[in-house]
Structures are given as structure tokens and as C-alpha cells.
Amino acid sequence: MVADHFTFLGQRDYELVQHDIGYGLRAVPGSGLGILRDALRPVGADEVTPLPPAAAGIITGSSPIFLTKANSRATVHRPGYLDYVGIKLTGPDGKVTGERRFIGLYTSTAYFVSASEIPIVRRKCANIVRRAGFLPKGHLAKSLVTVLETYPRDELFQTDENQLYDTALGVLRLQEHQRTRLFVRRDRFDRFVSCLVFVPRDKYNTDLRQRIANLLAEAFNGDSVEFTPLLSESTLARIHFVVHAKPDGMPNVDTRELEARLVQVARRWQDDLADALLDAFGEEQGNRLLQHYGDSFPAGYRDDYPARTAVRDIELIERVQGSEKLAMNLYRLIEAGPRAFRFKVYRAGLPIALSRSLPMLEHLGVRVDEERPYLIEAPGATPAWIHDFGLELADDAEFDIERVKALFEETFEQVWTGAIESDDFNLLVLRTQLNAREVTILCAYAKYLRQVGSTFSDAYIERAVTGNPAIARMLVELFIARFNPVLGDAREASVEALLAKIEGALDQVTNLDEDRILRQFLDVIKATQRTNYYRFDGNGHPKPYLSFKFDPSQVSGLPEPKPMFEIWVYSPRVEGVHLRGGRVARGGLRWSDRREDFRTEVLGLMKAQMVKNVMIVPVGSKGGFVVKNPPPLAERDAWMREGVACY
Numbered sequence: 273m274v275a276d277h278f279t280f281l282g283q284r285d286y287e288l289v290q291h292d293i294g295y296g297l298r299a300v301p302g303s304g305l306g307i308l309r310d311a312l313r314p315v316g317a318d319e320v321t322p323l324p325p326a327a328a329g330i331i332t333g334s335s336p337i338f339l340t341k342a343n344s345r346a347t348v349h350r351p352g353y354l355d356y357v358g359i360k361l362t363g364p365d366g367k368v369t370g371e372r373r374f375i376g377l378y379t380s381t382a383y384f385v386s387a388s389e390i391p392i393v394r395r396k397c398a399n400i401v402r403r404a405g406f407l408p409k410g411h412l413a414k415s416l417v418t419v420l421e422t423y424p425r426d427e428l429f430q431t432d433e434n435q436l437y438d439t440a441l442g443v444l445r446l447q448e449h450q451r452t453r454l455f456v457r458r459d460r461f462d463r464f465v466s467c468l469v470f471v472p473r474d475k476y477n478t479d480l481r482q483r484i485a486n487l488l489a490e491a492f493n494g495d496s497v498e499f500t501p502l503l504s505e506s507t508l509a510r511i512h513f514v515v516h517a518k519p520d521g522m523p524n525v526d527t528r529e530l531e532a533r534l535v536q537v538a539r540r541w542q543d544d545l546a547d548a549l550l551d552a553f554g555e556e557q558g559n560r561l562l563q564h565y566g567d568s569f570p571a572g573y574r575d576d577y578p579a580r581t582a583v584r585d586i587e588l589i590e591r592v593q594g595s596e597k598l599a600m601n602l603y604r605l606i607e608a609g610p611r612a613f614r615f616k617v618y619r620a621g622l623p624i625a626l627s628r629s630l631p632m633l634e635h636l637g638v639r640v641d642e643e644r645p646y647l648i649e650a651p652g653a654t655p656a657w658i659h660d661f662g663l664e665l666a667d668d669a670e671f672d673i674e675r676v677k678a679l680f681e682e683t684f685e686q687v688w689t690g691a692i693e694s695d696d697f698n699l700l701v702l703r704t705q706l707n708a709r710e711v712t713i714l715c716a717y718a719k720y721l722r723q724v725g726s727t728f729s730d731a732y733i734e735r736a737v738t739g740n741p742a743i744a745r746m747l748v749e750l751f752i753a754r755f756n757p758v759l760g761d762a763r764e765a766s767v768e769a770l771l772a773k774i775e776g777a778l779d780q781v782t783n784l785d786e787d788r789i790l791r792q793f794l795d796v797i798k799a800t801q802r803t804n805y806y807r808f809d810g811n812g813h814p815k816p817y818l819s820f821k822f823d824p825s826q827v828s829g830l831p832e833p834k835p836m837f838e839i840w841v842y843s844p845r846v847e848g849v850h851l852r853g854g855r856v857a858r859g860g861l862r863w864s865d866r867r868e869d870f871r872t873e874v875l876g877l878m879k880a881q882m883v884k885n886v887m888i889v890p891v892g893s894k895g896g897f898v899v900k901n902p903p904p905l906a907e908r909d910a911w912m913r914e915g916v917a918c919y
């Protein structure tokens with residue numbers, strides 16, 4: 273200290289006093305110098321400063337000095353906490369009578385010279401190396417010396433030899449093990465605690481350091497936390513934390529339990545992902561997926577979801593790789609309300625535009641509260657997007673998500689691919705738990721009703737049907753009962769029972785317009801003679817369009833002349849009608865541009881055919897169709913191809 277390795281800022285003598293609850297120190301008047309001089313002593317300060325129980329060991333110990341940190345910062349030289357050097361004062365009988373306290377700062381030399389050049393530190397380190405008993409000049413002995421040389425210099429000054437021995441050997445045992453360890457040294461005056469934390473170097477970053485600091489501050493009732501990291505060639509990073517306690521004191525802490533909590537804090541999201549993938553897919557496939565996706569999820573995703581959630585997401589991302597298809601996952605968070613749920617959509621390549629996805633979801637009867645898009649870029653794969661929508665039911669209904677999950681996902685996919693239309697009929701999926709194809713039955717009949725002269729708009733018809741979901745479901749059940757080929761002998765009884773239920777339900781409808789619309793649906797279903805609903809292609813897939821054959825004499829309100837037979841064809845791509853005046857008839861098929869009333873146009877042409885062909889066949893026929901989603905007319909070839917395909 274006198275060799276210019278210590279900057280003296282203050283000094284004062286204290287006498288040791290003993291009272292009922294322990295020891296205390298009382299300043300000796302006139303002994304203060306520098307920042308500890310009497311003139312700077314606060315007015316009304318306590319005469320005696322009580323010592324905590326742990327400090328009693330200093331009094332009874334054999335060492336003539338003790339080193340620690342003061343609880344105030346220096347205002348000169350550098351803004352660190354002051355170094356405290358206490359020298360015991362003894363009486364003629366050798367008993368401790370007081371303390372001479374020096375306050376200041378060690379100079380930079382004390383921190384950068386070798387530990388072997390600082391007497392008290394040199395002796396302490398030499399005793400530890402000798403006590404360890406390693407072979408001189410052996411690997412372990414050299415490693416222990418390295419541990420001590422790189423040990424935080426303040427800790428070498430302040431830590432007693434026994435504790436330093438235990439900690440140094442603990443650090444030595446770590447060697448290159450990729451694990452998290454905590455070593456704690458508590459200040460004898462209970463003003464701060466010193467924590468050495470070792471974490472795998474590849475895990476260390478600012479976020480981890482802050483989380484560890486917060487955990488230590490919480491555990492030790494800290495008012496502030498200082499840190500000093502050390503990154504070397506070792507696979508472990510060392511962070512030295514000094515937690516300064518609040519005035520109300522520092523609690524006793526179970527360091528083993530605290531270390532276990534640190535291990536969890538130090539775990540990266542990628543570590544949890546590795547465990548989850550191995551559990552889900554086994555070692556071989558799990559390691560392959562981990563290598564592929566371990567660092568592919570952006571920080572925003574890792575903040576929002578636990579790693580186990582990513583396992584399912586990876587599985588669905590793999591499903592869409594190399595294709596234009598979507599993958600979906602409808603789910604509900606545990607803490608979510610009965611009407612709230614979430615919907616993830618996965619797509620490889622381009623993201624999904626909100627202008628396209630929002631109307632689809634709203635037509636399914638949900639309100640979109642938020643959307644979180646995440647780009648997953650795995651090496652060697654097409655970038656994939658996860659769109660996570662926060663949804664809420666638009667009405668007050670509740671539903672069992674397990675029962676509607678498959679229905680909701682299937683409907684969204686079919687709307688996306690154009691297999692069904694995006695309109696309010698899709699509300700029935702959640703309200704009635706009909707599947708997308710069953711809902712299409714009602715949609716096809718609704719389009720027919722508009723063509724035969726219904727005075728109600730498409731939107732009004734949709735509201736009437738979706739506003740009476742129980743009746744809508746019974747109408748579909750009636751259609752199935754009439755045409756499902758597997759029913760056999762049970763068909764007639766089933767149809768009669770459903771007709772009675774529907775009539776009873778219609779009597780309860782209070783809105784006259786809705787009653788008229790629903791009865792029109794009932795009429796056309798009863799008038800339907802045949803359908804292709806149960807026809808499938810060679811791969812077992814249903815036809816991409818619906819066709820109904822009607823007996824027009826059973827459809828009330830049809831304009832005259834009523835044909836003998838009528839066939840209605842519906843799909844999101846094309847709508848068409850064929851009117852036939854008799855069993856033997858002659859006529860063509862017209863590509864119409866009158867989408868709103870092309871049946872009226874075809875009916876007029878059929879009447880003309882009946883006059884024109886009267887000398888050839890007894891009656892005429894005529895068909896017509898509209899292309900619902902044609903390419904721009906400027907793209908003539910594409911426009912023609914779509915027309916021919918619809919024909």
C-alpha cells in the first residue's frame with residue numbers, strides 16, 4: 273500500500289465495544305482523516321455501529337487484517353466502490369480492542385501484475401497450491417495456478433484462504449465441461465455478495481447476462497448489480513457479479529437451489545428444442561431436424577413460443593416443403609377464453625397476404641384480432657412462413673375446438689384452393705359443424721334460387737340461412753337422406769321424419785322473408801331428382817362441381833314455360849343450366865356473359881328452339897353457362913382456355 277499501489281482517501285480509528293446483542297465499533301474522536309474526518313461525519317449519526325454476527329469471526333480470527341469493499345463509491349480517481357482495509361488494534365493482553373480503517377482504491381498495478389508479486393495474495397495462492405497436493409509442474413498444478421492468476425483480483429484480496437481453496441478447486445473441476453456453475457461469497461458485513469457464474473461460452477450474450485443479474489438481484493434482495501465478464505479460449509464464459517443488498521438486509525439463500533434456477537435461465541431455447549425433437553422423433557431424425565432447424569427460428573418466434581411448440585410447427589413446415597399446399601393448425605391456449613382461439617397457417621415460398629386471408633377467416637365466422645408472421649429460413653430449404661392468427665368468435669356462441677378443428681382447417685384450405693367459394697355460407701361450418709362440401713349443397717341451391725327469379729339478394733339469402741343454423745343443418749340432412757346410396761330401405765322413413773322436423777322448425781321462424789327463403793330451399797331439395805354429389809373420380813375424390821336434376825313442375829314460382837327436366841351445375845369456377853322441353857329434344861349450349869340472369873336468357877333460347885325445331889323434333893332444349901373467374905379479356909388465349917375448360 274505504501275509502495276504506491278493504493279490511493280488513500282480516508283482513515284479512522286474505531287474502538288471495539290460489546291453489548292447485549294453482540295459487538296459494535298465506535299469512532300475514536302479526532303482520528304479521522306480525508307473523507308473519514310470528523311468534519312464530514314453526519315450530524316446525529318449513531319455513536320456505535322453494530323457488527324453483523326458474521327463479522328464476529330473477524331474479531332476472533334488470527335489474521336491481523338481484513339479486506340473488503342465499502343458500501344459507498346469513490347468520488348475521485350474512478351467511480352468504483354471503495355476498497356476497505358481494516359487493521360486490528362490490540363491491547364497489552366493481545367486482545368482486539370478496535371480497528372484502524374483505511375478507505376481508498378487499489379491502483380491499476382494491483383490488478384494487472386502477477387498474483388505472485390502481491391505479498392498477501394502470493395502467500396494465499398502458494399498455500400492453496402501446496403494444499404491441493406498436485407504434482408509440481410504437472411498439468412493440474414499449472415491449471416490451478418492459471419485459475420488463481422485469472423481469478424478476480426478483488427476476490428483474491430477479500431476471500432479467506434479456506435473458501436478460496438474450495439472455489440478454486442471447484443473451478444478447476446469444471447475444466448472444459450459445458451455446464452453452468454455458481455460460486456457465492458457473502459460479505460461478512462452483509463452489504464454485498466460476490467457471485468462467480470460459469471456458463472457455456474456459446475450461450476453467453478447480453479440477454480443471458482441480464483437474466484442472470486435479475487435472478488441474483490431477486491434472490492439476494494439486491495439494490496444494484498455490477499458485472500465483469502471474462503471470455504477466453506475456454507469453452508466456458510465467466511461472469512463476476514457483485515450484488516449490493518438493499519438497506520433492509522440480505523436473506524439467506526440456498527445456493528444449490530439458486531444454481532438449479534441459473535441452469536434453467538442459462539438454457540437456450542435451442543437446447544429445449546433439441547430435447548423436444550429427440551423426444552418426438554428419436555435420435556436419428558431428431559438430430560437431422562435439429563441440424564436443419566436449430567437456428568432457423570427468428571428471435572420473435574422464440575420469445576413468443578416454447579420450444580416444444582416448434583416441434584409441431586417443424587412437422588407442418590416439412591409437410592409444405594416443395595409444394596404449393598398449405599398446412600394448418602387450429603388450437604386454443606390454455607389460458608384463453610371460451611370464444612378465443614388461434615390459427616396457424618404454414619406456406620413455403622411467399623407469405624400470405626392479409627387482404628386475401630382476412631376475408632376468408634371472417635366468412636368462417638371469426639374476428640381476426642392479430643396476426644404474427646414468422647419467416648423460417650432453414651439451410652437448403654425453401655423459406656417457409658408461419659402466420660399465427662389470433663381469432664375470436666364473431667357471435668356469442670361457443671364450440672368444442674376438438675370437434676371443429678378438422679372442419680375449420682379443411683374449409684380454409686378449400687377456400688384457399690378455390691374448391692369452394694369464400695362467402696357467408698361458410699359460417700355454417702362453426703355454427704352447424706357441417707363440413708365444407710355439405711355447406712356447398714346449400715350454396716349451390718342458393719345460386720339456383722337467384723337464377724329462377726328470387727327477389728332476394730345473395731347476401732340476404734346467406735343471412736337467412738346462416739341465421740337459422742339448425743334448419744340449415746336439417747336441410748342438408750334431408751338432401752343426404754334422399755340421395756345417400758347406402759341408406760337403402762331406411763331412406764323413406766328418414767326422409768319423412770326430417771320433413772316433419774323441418775316443417776315444425778319453419779313454423780317457429782318469426783321473420784317472414786327468412787321463412788319464404790327457407791321454404792324455397794325445402795321446395796328445390798324436394799324437387800331434386802338426381803345428383804352427382806355421391807359420384808367420385810378414379811382416385812376416390814368427389815367431383816369438383818355439383819349438379820342437380822330437377823323436376824320443374826315441383827318448383828313453385830318458376831317462370832313459364834316450365835321445361836320437363838332441368839339440370840343445374842354449380843362450382844366456384846362455373847355455373848350452368850340445361851333446360852329440356854321433353855324426352856326427345858334438340859338444342860345447343862351457350863357461353864353466356866349474363867351472370868346474374870343467364871337462366872332467363874337460356875329459357876328464352878329454349879322457347880325459340882321449340883319453335884325453330886317444331887318440324888324436326890317435338891320440343892327443344894337449350895343450355896348455358898357463365899365463367900365466374902375468367903382471366904382478363906386482354907389475355908385472349910388464357911380467356912379462351914378457361915371458357916373451353918368450363919364448357
